[in-house]
């Protein structure tokens with residue numbers, strides 16, 4: 001008998017969605033009247049400044065448009081409209097690395113965002129449609145900056161603080177940003193670290209578009225100051241008024257860009273637009289995390305990733321809840337930090353990545369029992385498949401076998417959750433994302449769009465557009481079409497390919513099996529093998545390179561690099577290549593394994609057989625036919641090199 005975990009009956013009584021009957025009824029409604037289904041929520045959840053004329057415009061598929069001609073503003077949706085009822089409620093609860101705490105109410109958030117928006121407009125001339133890069137630590141000013149951009153209609157693009165100057169420069173240039181907002185640095189593991197020098201480095205590489213850099217002083221460390229270009233946020237903000245009317249935005253005006261990895265060397269600027277994104281961010285906060293009343297919700301992601309956008313800032317604030325923002329790491333000063341924070345702040349929903357769960361488990365199996373975690377109602381995971389042992393520990397040791405675990409499957413491109421249990425309704429199978437959310441039409445298909453049999457792994461596709469879907473790749477509509485929409489059609493419309501594999505069991509439960517393309521998932525961070533290869537290929541010593549992912553007990557996957565050298569290198573190639581990756585992309589791109597090999601397994605047409613390389617990396621016997629290789633003997637040589645490495 002399979003283990004099935006029924007929802008907690010007490011919890012279900014008050015949940016937004018209380019039973020599978022309710023779930024099935026919502027699915028049926030969406031199936032019978034798709035636009036009517038979405039219209040109902042758009043009317044209920046969004047404060048429209050002018051009403052929309054059409055729910056869904058499919059005339060230019062796959063460039064779908066939602067709620068056309070409607071007017072709204074996301075910062076109104078997240079702040080102003082709550083003020084009448086919730087001005088004294090804490091909007092952002094900040095805990096610094098060193099334990100410093102700040103509680104920012106909705107009223108205070110309103111003032112700070114308005115001042116920030118005025119500063120952007122008055123001092124830097126930022127206008128609707130301008131792009132602004134944020135290279136920020138996890139401090140409340142990052143959220144103010146996002147909301148201030150949304151307020152005046154500027155498009156923010158956050159670059160994760162772990163990216164290097166090279167990666168930052170590429171993203172600034174692709175977005176053609178006029179302003180960069182950063183901080184001198186912040187604190188991690190009890191020590192100050194710096195961010196501003198990375199911005200200096202990136203801008204040193206001659207970028208014409210950037211006019212100014214706005215610097216928030218967090219740790220007051222000594223930093224280089226470029227007179228005329230750099231501006232001190234803390235010195236300037238006091239003079240700005242705390243009133244700033246919000247710009248009425250069109251439903252389909254861009255809200256933000258977020259760069260992510262794909263199957264080529266160049267990261268993609270995923271574009272999300274206004275109405276559909278904020279609608280689904282709010283709906284999933286309510287359905288999946290079931291936020292209610294005075295809940296205090298904590299997501300441990302970084303705002304540099306989509307999870308931080310949708311589920312630290314936009315979703316929680318649109319839902320009018322209290323969102324905890326944490327500067328530090330959950331394992332510092334010890335393995336009990338996260339659990340102490342849950343206890344101290346009476347956290348009700350806790351959302352993190354399987355890697356973090358595995359680390360916390362390894363560092364302190366019994367650690368959660370030392371704290372009072374009884375406030376917890378819902379536990380969430382995201383970013384990579386969770387393994388059953390990690391799931392079990394999370395459920396039992398952290399949740400006291402009382403909390404639903406929502407294994408939320410989604411992507412940067414989907415804007416919000418796609419497949420996830422509903423905590424008050426779904427009987428949960430461990431380590432399974434369970435069912436598509438109401439309104440989301442997920443199917444497992446082959447490349448031609450034929451449905452796979454039950455139990456068979458295939459491509460996970462979404463067969464109807466949904467409000468928070470990616471609208472475009474910034475500046476590259478052709479790539480948008482080819483990257484996500486193949487030849488497969490359903491009801492004459494192109495279907496969206498997630499790039500993930502999945503299968504469906506006899507009960508209709510969907511299990512995600514992992515990426516089917518060349519994307520590697522390291523600790524829930526998405527890396528393109530082509531992106532890493534593009535950096536390594538540039539090296540003078542390197543003739544050829546191939547990058548694959550390899551199973552890793554803690555990180556989920558780690559990076560494994562095969563290199564063919566031009567000539568015998570004197571250097572320690574592992575250090576040399578990792579230094580290069582660290583400076584061109586960031587520490588997250590460093591490889592665990594770098595093996596020098598005499599050649600790569602290629603077909604006669606020159607295609608690298610990565611499947612063979614993946615098998616060798618994990619020490620698996622080669623079962624693929626190698627007779628079609630240009631040089632079949634190379635396989636044995638690579639195996640030998642890996643064994644000796």
Ligand code: PRX
Pocket residue numbers: 260305306307381382383384385386407408409410411412413433498499500512514515521524525526
């Ligand atoms: O492979 C899937 C994996 O993370 C990828 C998306 O990465 P990114 O765009 O960086 O967004 C991460 C946060 C949403 C997916 O294509 N993934 C995400 N959630 C899960 C998952 N794999 C398995 N189970 C999940 N719950």
